[in-house]
Amino acid sequence: MRISNLTLAFGNKIVLKEVDLNIEPWEFIFFIGHSWSGKTTLIRSLIWDKEPMNWDIILDSWIALYKNMNEDILQEYRRNTWVIFQDYKLLESKSIYENVAFAMEVCGYSDEVIRRKVPEALEQVGLLIKKDRFAYEISGWEKQRISIARALVHDPDIIIWDEPTGNLDPETAEGIMKIFDDLNKEWKTIIIATHDKNIVDSMKKRVVAFKDKEIISDEAKGKYIL
Ligand SMILES: Nc1ncnc2c1ncn2[C@@H]1O[C@H](COP(=O)(O)OP(=O)(O)O)[C@@H](O)[C@H]1O
Ligand SMILES: [Mg+2]
Numbered sequence: 001m002r003i004s005n006l007t008l009a010f011g012n013k014i015v016l017k018e019v020d021l022n023i024e025p026w027e028f029i030f031f032i033g034h035s036w037s038g039k040t041t042l043i044r045s046l047i048w049d050k051e052p053m054n055w056d057i058i059l060d061s062w063i064a065l066y067k068n069m070n071e072d073i074l075q076e077y078r079r080n081t082w083v084i085f086q087d088y089k090l091l092e093s094k095s096i097y098e099n100v101a102f103a104m105e106v107c108g109y110s111d112e113v114i115r116r117k118v119p120e121a122l123e124q125v126g127l128l129i130k131k132d133r134f135a136y137e138i139s140g141w142e143k144q145r146i147s148i149a150r151a152l153v154h155d156p157d158i159i160i161w162d163e164p165t166g167n168l169d170p171e172t173a174e175g176i177m178k179i180f181d182d183l184n185k186e187w188k189t190i191i192i193a194t195h196d197k198n199i200v201d202s203m204k205k206r207v208v209a210f211k212d213k214e215i216i217s218d219e220a221k222g223k224y225i226l
Helices: 039-046 063-067 071-080 096-106 111-124 140-152 170-185 197-203
Strands: 002-010 013-022 028-032 055-058 081-084 158-162 189-193 206-211 214-219
Touching (some): 013 214, 028 039, 028 197, 039 158, 039 189, 096 140, 111 170, 170 189, 170 197
Antiparallel strands (some): 002 055
C-alpha cells in the first residue's frame, strides 16, 4: 500500500497534509497521535469511506484507481482491507456464533460458506468453545475477540483496528496483541491506531506518529513517543 502526497480536508480545514507512507504486505504498524490528529480520518480514506463526511482526497498514485472504482470493486477492496471500528455492535439476544454468522449474512455470503468460515474464525480467536454463549453474558475481552472474528471471516489481507484497547485492562490488551501477532505471522498486514503506550512499547513494531497534520516520526521498532 503506497500513500503518496495525501492531503485530507474537511471543507477548508486541512486534517492531514502531504502525507507519504509505504506499507508492505508483511508489516505490523501502530498509528499513534493525540486525539484529533487525523488517525481515524486516514484510516477511513484507506477504504474510500468518504461518504459520511465531506472531504477532499488528493492521492497521487491512487487517483486512477479511485476513478475506476465501482461498487463491486469497492466491496471487494473493503473485504480485503478490513477495518474494525470502535463502535462494533453486538446483537445481545444472539449467541457468539450467531453474531459472527449474522455479520456474514449481511454481506451476502452463502449458508455453506458461513457454516465453514464462522467456526474457523472463532477458533482463531479462541472462542469456538464458547460459541453458544449469548452476547449479554460475555466479557469485554470476548466482545473484542468477536469483532476480530467478524473481520477474519472475510479473509482480509489487511486488518486495521481503530483504537481497540480504549477501555481494556492490560491482560486483555496483551491477549489481543497475541492474536494480531499470530495473524501477522500468517502474512496479514496489521495496522492498529491506539493511545495505549504500554502496548506499543511492549510490541516493538513499526510506529508511525501523527501530529500537526503530519507524520512526525516513523520508526521500525518504535516506542510511544509524541
Ligand atoms: N465529520 C467531520 N467533519 C469535520 N471535521 C471532522 C470530522 N471528523 C473528524 N474531523 C476533524 O478531523 C480531525 C482529525 O480527526 P480524527 O481523524 O478523528 O483524529 P483521531 O482519530 O486521530 O483522533 C479533527 O480535527 C476533527 O475535528
Ligand atoms: Mg480516532
